[in-house]
Amino acid sequence: MSEVVNVIVAFAVIVIIFRWVTSGNDSTERGAADVLGFRPKNVTQDMIDTIHNMFPDVPADNIRYDLLRTGSVEQTTEKLLSRGFLEAPPAAYYTLYPRPQQGNANGAQGQNQRGGNQPGAGSTKPIFPPAGESLINRFGLQDRVASGVSVTPEEVGGKAAWEDTTEKREALLKERKAQMILAARQRFLQQQQEKAAS
Numbered sequence: 635m636s637e638v639v640n641v642i643v644a645f646a647v648i649v650i651i652f653r654w655v656t657s658g659n660d661s662t663e664r665g666a667a668d669v670l671g672f673r674p675k676n677v678t679q680d681m682i683d684t685i686h687n688m689f690p691d692v693p694a695d696n697i698r699y700d701l702l703r704t705g706s707v708e709q710t711t712e713k714l715l716s717r718g719f720l721e722a723p724p725a726a727y728y729t730l731y732p733r734p735q736q737g738n739a740n741g742a743q744g745q746n747q748r749g750g751n752q753p754g755a756g757s758t759k760p761i762f763p764p765a766g767e768s769l770i771n772r773f774g775l776q777d778r779v780a781s782g783v784s785v786t787p788e789e790v791g792g793k794a795a796w797e798d799t800t801e802k803r804e805a806l807l808k809e810r811k812a813q814m815i816l817a818a819r820q821r822f823l824q825q826q827q828e829k830a831a832s
Contacts, residue, residue, distance in 0.1 A: 675705025699723035769815045
């Protein structure tokens with residue numbers, strides 16, 4: 635009987651020692667889960683770059699934060715396509731993933747011009763093109779403006795069909811952006827004419 639008790643005690647000691655040794659590796663992951671409120675998934679810089687290349691206007695911190703939750707480029711991309719934005723990370727996120735310091739003044743200036751989030755801001759700020767650059771120039775629509783192409787609000791509105799390939803989806807998204815910009819320009823010119831007439 636005493637041998638059975640010795641075996642049980644020895645087994646319990648081995649289990650306790652094993653848990654103690656392996657808990658040291660898990661403490662950083664547990665700390666991140668406590669700070670963020672969820673267990674973060676593994677995120678690589680390639681995953682962030684993939685989404686940032688598709689959606690350059692979305693801040694990298696918002697992309698990383700959502701990827702930490704989902705762990706999937708596809709799910710984060712789907713969320714961006716359906717909602718149009720990603721939530722800004724909470725202030726606690728910046729304690730685990732501090733922003734890299736800008737090495738040069740141009741990088742910091744470019745970030746400020748684009749309206750990037752400040753750490754702890756907790757809200758998404760709009761992203762504006764650099765001063766002096768119009769949307770017509772930014773999206774290369776000078777030829778359409780020169781040819782006098784008009785876009786009706788019915789052409790711009792509505793839900794688009796889901797295309798089979800990413801190239802077709804990208805082309806469709808680019809065309810819809812162009813139509814929205816041209817329609818907004820048209821409305822602006824009509825308002826200017828009405829003001830001039832009155």
